[in-house]
Amino acid sequence: MTTDYRTDALIQVKHLGKRFGDLEVLKDINVDIRKGDVVCVIGPSGSGKSTFLRCLNRLEEPTGGNILFEGVDITAPKTDIDKHRQKMGMVFQQFNLFPHMTIMKNLIIAPMKLQGRPQKEAEEEAMRLLERVGLADRAGAYPSQLSGGQKQRIAIVRALCMKPDVMLFDEPTSALDPEMVGEVLNVMRDLARERMTMVVVTHEMGFAREVANRVMFMDDGYFLEENAPEEFFAHPRNERLKNFLSKVL
């Protein structure tokens, strides 16, 4: 698989490899993520989906290949990764809200400290986003006072407050009770509608089918298949993907 250069590629992943000691988790990953793409990554447990996602903002250090973000090789040793991470929002399975801060503080601390935005402006922006996810009344609460679904919506807003160019989601609904999955997916659906670039590792096949414009299947350290959702689910070609879909659908 080769990657041809596209001017609208926001992230270009070239021959990405990652090993933990003897365990080679990512072998040769090549993918371009374009502006406005909603890419869903699916695959069996342990296949390296999280590792791939975490390599994109270097929470895991790649052991091979390159990642270009907005034209800059962020795997180069001298890159200031902190700077680029400000433009890559990340949402975790376990929410990871800061428990010692109010919701509002969770939302404004990074914009204020990292982008130098005045408190008032940061708070107004945060409030606007809170209203959009229906949680404006919880601004003064602490994370422990929120339900799982509310926490995850706040976590999404926290990332959005940095005005990122891409959002990375690692199984954002897997830690939620079933009745709360919908509220989080709705927020993500709205984001997709606004043309936010998103990379979503998920087990929610319904979401992938409906919201993604590209679905990718990862197994064995490679992306074994990629397609538009209709094709991907209706006519899978790779044997492993067929096998995988027959189990999860």
Add this chain to the structure above:
Amino acid sequence: MSDKFRADFYQNFIEDDRWKYMVNGLGNTIKITFFAVLLGIVLGFLVALIRSTYEKTRKLWFLDMLCRVYLTVIRGTPVLIQLMIIYFVVFGSMRIDKVLVSVLAFGINSGAYVAEIFRSGIMSIDNGQFEAGRSLGFNYRQTMFYIVTPQAFKNVLPALGNEFIVLLKETSVAGYIAIQELTKGADIIRSRTYNAYMPLLAAGAIYLVMVMIFTHFVQKLERRLRNSDH
């Protein structure tokens, strides 16, 4: 009985203004404890940061090694030996304020225990907190400062309070380098009046009251911090 008590009290505390031994001693005890606590916190915090940075990132290995030597030596020897070595060996030929020597000795000693308390607190914070901070664009130091250490501090507050209570009481050995702290003050009175129970019970009661007051404030602070997130 009450006549005897009154006579003893007079002899031990009023006569020749002997109460001054107690008050001056108490002043020194408080002074030593207070500054040693500060020094211990600063030292302990630095050591804990170095040690947990090494554990998390494998950086600073040399400083980490120095810290481990410090922890091993300090925690492996009695504080009285450390105090006497600092006074008689390190500063042996110099004229130096004994209170300052005590602050150094007890601060360096306490720092080792505080370091391990802080370190366990930092390591007990879920790594997801750290990653959330880094993913927003905070660098290592900012993530530690804004996100990890405030939570760690809250978690270790009881252990920290305990360490300071131990330190307050341990300063009673400072008399060995002829500092008149509270215990020594009481002992001087005893040696003058040949009355043991009155000054020693008084000194013990003063320690007890100080510990109780201190515990009260720590508990109050704990409650306040706890209310702020649960």
